Amino acid sequence: MLTDLNTKPVTLAVSDSNRIVAAMFAAAFGAMLLFGVGFAQSSVLHNAAHDSRHAASFPCH
Secondary structure (H helix, E strand, O other), rough: OOOOOOOOOOOOOHHHHHHHHHHHHHHHHHHHHHHHHOOOOOOOOHHHHHHHHOOOOOOOO
16 A cells, blocks of 8 residues: 655635535524424424334333
8 A cells, every 4th residue: 555645634615605504504404493393292292202212223111
């Protein structure tokens, strides 16, 4: 295996507009998740958690 000792790490230039778009997407996704869980019926949340436990092979009863 050959190695080159003269390599330099690659740096990526991220523009401010890309950072703003990513931050807005993360904020919108977080708000959607928060409000989706906050306004859901408790039985819906229970059933979703129950089904997730079964899908992951965790016992729940």
